[in-house]
Amino acid sequence: AQSVTQLGSHVSVSEGALVLLRCNYSSSVPPYLFWYVQYPNQGLQLLLKYTSAATLVKGINGFEAEFKKSETSFHLTKPSAHMSDAAEYFCAVSPLFSGGYNKLIFGAGTRLAVHP
Amino acid sequence: DARVTQTPRHKVTEMGQEVTMRCQPILGHNTVFWYRQTMMQGLELLAYFRNRAPLDDSGMPKDRFSAEMPDATLATLKIQPSEPRDSAVYFCASGLGVLNGVDNEQFFGPGTRLTVL
Numbered sequence: 001a002q003s004v005t006q007l008g009s010h011v012s013v014s015e016g017a018l019v020l021l022r023c024n025y026s027s028s029v030p031p032y033l034f035w036y037v038q039y040p041n042q043g044l045q046l047l048l049k050y051t052s053a054a055t056l057v058k059g060i061n062g063f064e065a066e067f068k069k070s071e072t073s074f075h076l077t078k079p080s081a082h083m084s085d086a087a088e089y090f091c092a093v094s095p096l097f098s099g100g101y102n103k104l105i106f107g108a109g110t111r112l113a114v115h116p
Numbered sequence: 117d118a119r120v121t122q123t124p125r126h127k128v129t130e131m132g133q134e135v136t137m138r139c140q141p142i143l144g145h146n147t148v149f150w151y152r153q154t155m156m157q158g159l160e161l162l163a164y165f166r167n168r169a170p171l172d173d174s175g176m177p178k179d180r181f182s183a184e185m186p187d188a189t190l191a192t193l194k195i196q197p198s199e200p201r202d203s204a205v206y207f208c209a210s211g212l213g214v215l216n217g218v219d220n221e222q223f224f225g226p227g228t229r230l231t232v233l
Contacts, residue, residue, distance in 0.1 A: 034221070036224075041226075042226060042227075043120075043207055043209075043224030043225050043226045043227055044207070044209075044222075044224040045224070046221050046222075046223075049221060090159065103149075103161070103164065103172075104149075104161075104222055106158070106159045108158045109158055109159070
């Protein structure tokens with residue numbers, strides 16, 4: 001069964017510092033991969049997605065993620081953190097052979113804190 | 117601006133009462149998902165539908181939870197009887213469900229925060 005592991009349930013960075021949120025997946029076939037963000041008291045919002053077109057994926061709000069097959073990783077980065085980036089981030093995988101249905105398997109989430 | 121809507125946004129009820137949560141998926145989407153989010157368990161998939169037919173509800177406690185789609189514009193999640201351990205935020209999401217395609221994004225509603233006393 002496919003799964004997603006997010007290393008670090010909490011990450012704290014200074015404003016202006018690099019943001020790195022880690023995600024590893026387990027799958028014998030590279031799946032589709034997603035990063036979602038959840039702001040307090042809101043639903044999840046798509047940041048970016050990998051669909052095999054390009055290994056470096058750019059998303060909204062200055063975030064990007066790189067798919068590395070050899071490492072089965074899809075880490076999320078942002079060069080310079082902003083206070084408004086404080087939120088919870090979820091990595092998710094969509095199995096390629098799930099009967100055609102866009103079922104997502106979510107990681108446990110990483111809460112990002114940004115301090116002045 | 118198309119979005120998934122959920123009602124109510126907040127619900128406080130007493131143990132044993134029936135709770136019904138509603139979701140209006142984005143017009144044209146053919147897949148609907150129900151999730152439960154708690155601090156302890158994170159995001160759990162409860163059920164999902166395609167073209168209004170339930171495909172997988174293995175994540176739901178069968179004895180008290182039920183999910184339906186009376187029509188393409190309404191999905192419901194019902195708990196009867198409710199228990200304190202059901203307290204959580206319940207999210208509905210919808211998507212296009214393209215066959216092995218790239219458009220696998222799910223669009224989430226704002227959630228229903230349920231508190232069972």
